[in-house]
Amino acid sequence: MENIKIVIDGKEVEAIRDQSVLDVARENGIYIPALCYHPEVEASGGSCRVCLVEAHQNGRMRLVTSCNYPAREGLEIKTDTDLVRRIRKGVVELLLSRVPDSDVIRELATRDGIEDTRFFKDEGDNYRYKCIACSLCTLVCEEVVGVSAISMLNRGYEKEPGTPYHKASQACIGCGACAYACPTQAIAMTDEGALRKIWGREFSMVSCSVCGKPYIPEAQVDWIVKTTGKERSFFDKCPDHR
Amino acid sequence: MESRKLNSVDEFNEYRAKILNSHKGDYPVIYVCGGTPCLAKGSRAVAEAFRKEIEAQGLECRVELSLKITGCQGFCSKGPVVSFGDDIVYMEVKPKHVPEIIEKTVKRGEIIEALGYKDPATGKKAATFDGIPFYSHQKQLILGDLRKLDPFEIDDYIARGGYASLDRAFSMDPDAIIDTIEASGLRGRGGGGFPAGRKWRSCRNIETETRYVLCNGDEGDPGAFMDRSIMEGNPHAVIEGMIIGARAVGAHKGYAYIRDEYPLAVEAMKKAVVDATALGILGKNILGSGFDFEVKITRGGGAFVCGESSALMRSVEGKVGEPRAKYIRSVEKGLYEQPTVLNNVETWANVPLIINNGVQWYRQTGTDGSPGTKVFSLAGKVENTGLVEVPMGITIRELVEDIGGGVLGGKRFKAVQTGGPSGGCIPQSKMDLPIDFDSLTDAGSMMGSGGIIVMDEETCMVDVAKYFISFLVEESCGKCAPCRDGLPRMLRILTDITEGKGKEGDIEVLEELCDVLSYGALCGLGTSAPNPVLSTIRYFRDEYEAHIRDKRCPGHVCKSFITYRIDADACTGCTLCAKQCPQKCISGEKKQTHVIDQDKCIKCNVCREVCKFDAVRVE
Structure with missing residues (x-):
């Protein structure tokens, strides 16, 4: 285990090399919404796409899911940029269309300022109760x-x-x-x-x-x-x- | 030839010399195309007719003759294609033409112009490769062999210099092989265009016991059939490339992943592996070099997503073909968590060429950023459809007009779609865009695996976007939310627009959704899925607006906006349309103008298709 430092929202924090960025954020009291990830389940994560953050590394930026993105020296994470908010809002709106009855999703939606979805909802034969198929x-x-x-x-x-x-x-x-x-x-x-x-x-x-x-x-x-x-x-x- | 294990390069060279000697000089060969399109058009019957005719004429035939059923000869729309010697090529050959070809061309060397290609513009016929623009504008480094090889005969491949690159590759240091591939600038032909040499080096640099090389033969783009044709027509070239790649990265096992809908490709590749193994070109201690490498054929179930690298690897492992969510490159942890190099069929087929002829030779073709050639399957509304190979950097115009012979039926060109469902549509104004990896990406499309679909003025671009999105809705694996839940929403909006239910703001909402997918989706399928929508909005926004605001479909495609009418001046009252109409909603007396009952018409286009006088109009 190699101890390293990464930057999240301008704050330098301790991490273990290859540790989940989401775990690092949680240890440091930085909130990133997430659904499909569980720290005890190795193969979990990467499915709901709610925990998207900006990863800046080697002069490059990409939007990644923080739950399974490995912490490496020199990594800078931004959890609350315009891009992150815009894309996450889109993802949450899609999830809300899928499971309009889910209070968990509704809460996330409210948090991102979504009152209702603009898209068709999964109803009738496609009614999915609260399942977001995250596996x-x-x-x-x-x-x-x-x-x-x-x-x-x-x-x-x-x-x-x-x-x-x-x-x-x-x-x-x-x-x-x-x-x-x-x-x-x-x-x-x-x-x-x-x-x-x-x-x-x-x-x-x-x-x-x-x-x-x-x-x-x-x-x-x-x-x-x-x-x-x-x-x-x-x-x-x-x-x-x- | 009797096959026995060859234990050294010398033995291989002796074996090759024996094959060449047994060919008794350069007697003429009739090549009958055995690619899937030509087989479908009856080339097997043509080959059979040749065989019978040669037998029947027996000793009277003054020349010795050989007949080969080859891989795809390219000109699929004019199949069955038969070529003779190096120059002569005949189109749409039927068994009844066989005696004439034997009599005139084979015995007397005469060219039968009537069986050649008819230029739609001039009406002139040509029956030589040099005389037919479809062939003369191509540069066939990969496909050239396809039309002369019997893909099921390894001896045929060896006689034409096949597997000769192994001698050189085995005498080179693995790093030197990678240096060569890197210097050649070879980029992955599967779509992304990632430099092959760099991928190999990353894989080789990982400390490990086991590495794998994989061949991606899961070609899934609608209208694309390049890789199928290469596997069907020249399977040994793919295997030769894989051997070199394996030697370079230090892999001893490889898999060729081929979709099961390609039965002929599976058969050809399987036979190639068996034959190469029997000769000691695959297996333990290849040609006495001390290097072991085996290839297994894995059949894919046809899921589009299995062309994505991590999904393909899971599928090879026997798991559900879903992409991996982890941020780990497959050159580090790929198949069975081991470093893996995955290249597509065409990329592998390029490798022996580079090793045999050198970097300088290879770089003479193509552009600096994208050296070499690219094989395309030319399809859609174009006169000459088929398999073509051109130098990188050729313009879309050259491809469509010179090789493709222009738009079918002299209609106006509207766009080309490249890159399949991950690609986009490129408009008339970009006709002079050079075809290379970077230019296509800049234009909002991508090279993809090489499917080129030509669209004419009667194409609705909203409908095109809808088609590709509905394809992707079916093919999404469902693992991540943006792709699984976003694509059906995009499809609903597009469907509404084409059905007259579009509203102001729809285009902007589509753009928003596209952003969510391209930034938020898990794998390449999802992140590139917006391209068909974004590129059509970018170049054909007016068509979207016409649907939404004016309730009009400029391409006269979307049924909600069109009516069928019979032109009284053109109608002869032949009654054909009335007989064919499935709704029985066309009425009229013989030799009198016919009329369509608009209330019953389902706009199926049958009347327009059957009318011989072009009297049915769409408005």
């Missing part, structure tokens, strides 16, 4: 959970996350990591009593022997026991009572 859910499922129960289906305008053929997936362990990671809360997951519903499947939950609260799907316990060799009895109690 973070599928990356979490593959990279972090390791089950790959969901993946991106179709392509282009029709692209969306889902289980194969939209059928209940036997690979899914009901862990809900996808729903927790989703930047726009677009994945429906309901916990009712000891039953969890997600991706068209029902999962019975293990309850804590101390407080009695259902807290983890049985299928998830099976998966952890199988892949890590952890004792099954470990899951008798919820994290609060271990």
